[in-house]
Amino acid sequence: xxxxxxxxxxxxxxxxxxxxxxxxxxxxxxxxxxxxxxxxxxxxxxxxxxxxxxxxxxxxxxxxxxxxxxxxxxxxxxxxxxxxxxxxxxxxxxxxxxxxxxxxxxxxxxxxxxxxxxxxxxxxxxxxxxxxxxxxxxxxxxxxxxxxxxxxxx
Numbered sequence: 001x002x003x004x005x006x007x008x009x010x011x012x013x014x015x016x017x018x019x020x021x022x023x024x025x026x027x028x029x030x031x032x033x034x035x036x037x038x039x040x041x042x043x044x045x046x047x048x049x050x051x052x053x054x055x056x057x058x059x060x061x062x063x064x065x066x067x068x069x070x071x072x073x074x075x076x077x078x079x080x081x082x083x084x085x086x087x088x089x090x091x092x093x094x095x096x097x098x099x100x101x102x103x104x105x106x107x108x109x110x111x112x113x114x115x116x117x118x119x120x121x122x123x124x125x126x127x128x129x130x131x132x133x134x135x136x137x138x139x140x141x142x143x144x145x146x147x148x149x150x151x152x153x154x
Contacts, residue, residue: 033064036147039100039138042066047104047140053080055103057087059096060135068094082119084126091132099127101137110141117153124154 031042039058046056046069055073058066070090073080080103091099101123103116112120120137127134137148148154 031066033058033060033066033100033135036136036138036145036150039102039136040140040145043069043102044140044143046071047102048142050104051106053103053106055080055082055087055101057090058100058102059091059094060098060100062097064098064135067096082123084123087123088126088130088132092130096132098133098135100135102140103137104140108142110139110144110146112137112139112146112148112151112153117148120148120154 031038033039033042043056043058047054053073053075054071055075057070057072059068059070061067068090072086072090073082075081082103087099087101090096101120116137116139120134123137124134134154135149137154139146
């Protein structure tokens with residue numbers, strides 16, 4: 001009889017303890033978005049203590065009620081890769097009429113970078129082609145935000 005040694009690789013994950021509270025679907029589905037402040041107040045817990053950049057798409061009904069949200073990208077300390085297919089996938093599946101883009105800057109600087117402006121323009125054009133409007137793009141930075149609409153970048 002042949003004795004064989006079988007080796008398995010084991011992957012161990014370490015998680016940090018957190019007190020973050022993510023927006024509850026029951027709660028957000030009742031909220032109507034009327035301003036960038038509404039988005040900031042509702043989604044700040046999602047971004048507040050996030051150590052890396054995340055890119056989130058907020059899905060809206062025709063009455064601008066939140067029907068869901070999707071974290072489409074998690075990146076590094078100062079960037080995340082955003083693919084238009086990933087941005088619009090959840091909006092198409094959820095039959096969303098409009099979307100709002102959000103991401104954070106863990107550095108605390110809420111100013112949009114050239115890359116932020118460029119990808120937003122690309123996504124707005126893609127949205128026009130498929131018939132889903134992008135209402136705004138917010139950058140969360142600690143306890144403040146920048147709205148692309150308020151800055152007239154969209």
